[in-house]
Amino acid sequence: xxxxxxxxxxxxxxxxxxxxxxxxxxxxxxxxxxxxxxxxxxxxxxxxxxxxxxxxxxxxxxxxxxxxxxxxxxxxxxxxxxxxxxxxxxxxxxxxxxxxxxxxxxxxxxxxxxxxxxxxxxxxxxxxxxxxxxxxxxxxxxxxxxxxxxxxxxxxxxxxxxxxxxxxxxxxxxxxxxxxxxxxxxxxxxxxxxxxxxxxxxxxxxxxxxxxxxxxxxxxxxxxxxxxxxxxxxxxxxxxxxxxxxxxxxxxxxxxxxxxxxxxxxxxxxxxxxxxxxxxxxxxxxxxxxxxxxxxxxxxxxxxxxxxxxxxxxxxxxxxxxxxxxxxxxxxxxxxxxxxxxxxxxxxxxxxxxxxxxxxxxxxxxxxxxxxxxxxxxxxxxxxxxxxxxxxxxxxxxxxxxxxxxxxxxxxxxxxxxxxxxxxxxxxxxxxxxxxxxxxxxxxxxxxxxxxxxxxxxxxxxxxxxxxxxxxxxxxxxxxxxxxx
Amino acid sequence: xxxxxxxxxxxxxxxxxxxxxxxxxxxxxxxxxxxxxxxxxxxxxxxxxxxxxxxxxxxxxxxxxxxxxxxxxxxxxxxxxxxxxxxxxxxxxxxxxxxxxxxxxxxxxxxxxxxxxxxxxxxxxxxxxxxxxxxxxxxxxxxxxxxxxxxxxxxxxxxxxxxxxxxxxxxxxxxxxxxxxxxxxxxxxxxxxxxxxxxxxxxxxxxxxxxxxxxxxxxxxxxxxxxxxxxxxxxxxxxxxxxxxxx
Numbered sequence: 001x002x003x004x005x006x007x008x009x010x011x012x013x014x015x016x017x018x019x020x021x022x023x024x025x026x027x028x029x030x031x032x033x034x035x036x037x038x039x040x041x042x043x044x045x046x047x048x049x050x051x052x053x054x055x056x057x058x059x060x061x062x063x064x065x066x067x068x069x070x071x072x073x074x075x076x077x078x079x080x081x082x083x084x085x086x087x088x089x090x091x092x093x094x095x096x097x098x099x100x101x102x103x104x105x106x107x108x109x110x111x112x113x114x115x116x117x118x119x120x121x122x123x124x125x126x127x128x129x130x131x132x133x134x135x136x137x138x139x140x141x142x143x144x145x146x147x148x149x150x151x152x153x154x155x156x157x158x159x160x161x162x163x164x165x166x167x168x169x170x171x172x173x174x175x176x177x178x179x180x181x182x183x184x185x186x187x188x189x190x191x192x193x194x195x196x197x198x199x200x201x202x203x204x205x206x207x208x209x210x211x212x213x214x215x216x217x218x219x220x221x222x223x224x225x226x227x228x229x230x231x232x233x234x235x236x237x238x239x240x241x242x243x244x245x246x247x248x249x250x251x252x253x254x255x256x257x258x259x260x261x262x263x264x265x266x267x268x269x270x271x272x273x274x275x276x277x278x279x280x281x282x283x284x285x286x287x288x289x290x291x292x293x294x295x296x297x298x299x300x301x302x303x304x305x306x307x308x309x310x311x312x313x314x315x316x317x318x319x320x321x322x323x324x325x326x327x328x329x330x331x332x333x334x335x336x337x338x339x340x341x342x343x344x345x346x347x348x349x350x351x352x353x354x355x356x357x358x359x360x361x362x363x364x365x366x367x368x369x370x371x372x373x374x375x376x377x378x379x380x381x382x383x384x385x386x387x388x389x390x391x392x393x394x395x396x397x398x399x400x401x402x403x404x405x406x407x408x409x410x411x412x413x414x415x416x417x418x419x420x421x422x423x424x425x426x427x428x429x430x431x432x433x434x435x436x437x438x439x440x441x442x443x444x445x446x447x448x449x450x451x452x453x454x455x456x457x458x459x460x461x462x463x464x465x466x467x468x469x470x471x472x473x474x475x476x477x478x479x480x481x482x483x484x485x
Numbered sequence: 486x487x488x489x490x491x492x493x494x495x496x497x498x499x500x501x502x503x504x505x506x507x508x509x510x511x512x513x514x515x516x517x518x519x520x521x522x523x524x525x526x527x528x529x530x531x532x533x534x535x536x537x538x539x540x541x542x543x544x545x546x547x548x549x550x551x552x553x554x555x556x557x558x559x560x561x562x563x564x565x566x567x568x569x570x571x572x573x574x575x576x577x578x579x580x581x582x583x584x585x586x587x588x589x590x591x592x593x594x595x596x597x598x599x600x601x602x603x604x605x606x607x608x609x610x611x612x613x614x615x616x617x618x619x620x621x622x623x624x625x626x627x628x629x630x631x632x633x634x635x636x637x638x639x640x641x642x643x644x645x646x647x648x649x650x651x652x653x654x655x656x657x658x659x660x661x662x663x664x665x666x667x668x669x670x671x672x673x674x675x676x677x678x679x680x681x682x683x684x685x686x687x688x689x690x691x692x693x694x695x696x697x698x699x700x701x702x703x704x705x706x707x708x709x710x711x712x713x714x715x716x717x718x719x720x721x722x723x724x725x726x727x728x729x730x731x732x
Contacts (some may be wrong), residue, residue: 451575
């Protein structure tokens, strides 16, 4: 059997039973009534004691959602989603108000996170990383808060921010992703439950990595997180999110909105390691991941950099984008998307150049195995005001086997003759000679595939924060061994 | 160490090796010489376990085990090393990282703990100095944009670091200038011991001037047609393959 065939058969043999975060926890929860209607929105808002302006905003968003059609540009086979068949709010029963200390947290929840490798106890917290933990619809705990607040940094759940910093929230919420942007954005605006809020004050460089860990536990529950990060003038922050979910036969819905705002000379580095349950090898179950992430470089010389490692989910629909408004602002997008078995991904970015001398860089690596489909879709738009704007795009695809598909769909629009746009794209199959060479040096077939694929992704992985790069490398290898682990 | 008996191999129905036998003992260096298309490289691929070579008849035992039952990586970890004629480039994988990965794969196979980083660095430094390999090159991607000579030296570096029992050198001398040839030969001589063995596959005598073989075999049309000592290589150089193959 040829080496690649061996790889393919191994990849198929290993079912999704290898997804190591697939366990579910027995945590009693409080749910909103099933379905999507104004009463459910009111229920969510009431659970969170929200001000009226926000409830009104949500209700308007719901109306907008009902009036909008699902976006259809992606090369994805999305089964009809019955939005009335989901729960839009699920909270662990034990957490009525957010616990003041970790001692108040249900031990079952603590156990869940220990299993996931995310210790919540302060003495065990990962050094150098502050974590906000979101289970289903609510934030469970946020570590390191006190130390951060001494620097004026706000890092809390969005629900708390709505209560404690209403002015900031009101000013920026929905300012990057308008409610009516598309139907998933509207849906999130109507029913978003929790997520993280970050504010970095002027002239502060956040000394630790901020991180949010999302976990969907409850059955038939959608997770609609909302994250808002504001980097004031001359500030810097690096933020990382990770996600996992139990193995369930039903498809679960995840529709997040993430908004980033960078003011003058500010920099935001946003990294994602997405490892939602991908479904089994026949394509049963798995998360539908419809995510809107957008950053606005509002200030001059500001910079927003997205790095994503997408290995999970049955369907990934995601285009982290940058609006380069400030002069000399910079947008970057580094992406690794791995699809195996029956997974589908349509992911990429939008770089909208508005300010002068704005630059953007896109490096996308797609890896495809099994019967999976993987599409890069990216837009580079240069407005007439964006004098001397520059873009560089590189899209590489790696195929494993003969039954998967990889596609690159770039949209380039330039209204400016002195801009410079470069686009490079390659598609290759995993090279049998390379595999043989590695195996002759003693590496097993899986180790060889892992090594070669990690080499292929290196340009992207090296942009991850150090602490996570190693994890991501392992994840890349494991994803292709069979499933996501 | 290695015993090949009556080996018949075909590729896509085409017969390449036609009943080849060869025995290599510990401490011996064998040279296999032959014209293009005689089956030299096929033998090296069959020994290392590459796909798409059909073993029609015959047997190969390596350290008293049936080699043909083993996977490629198992053969490697049991001590069989192939220095490639065309070493592969692996973009994004640092050369030193690759070496460490390979060494640790072997150690894992042998139930040994991973090699300590310091120890690894030390032996890497010593051996690469011996082979006059620029340390900078070890930080680059494996074989990527290496010159022909650098690639071949890299193979000998890997050989020395992995410490195999049997090393097969597949036309390691091709594409080398005289200086690089000497460095490569020195590396081989240094590694050569009474515990290991070499099979050196080559077109020319010149590598054998530096690495003196104990045995020389001439292969033609899928079979060994003549065997002797070093003098056979000299004779071959004088008379050419056509004459010697008919002896």
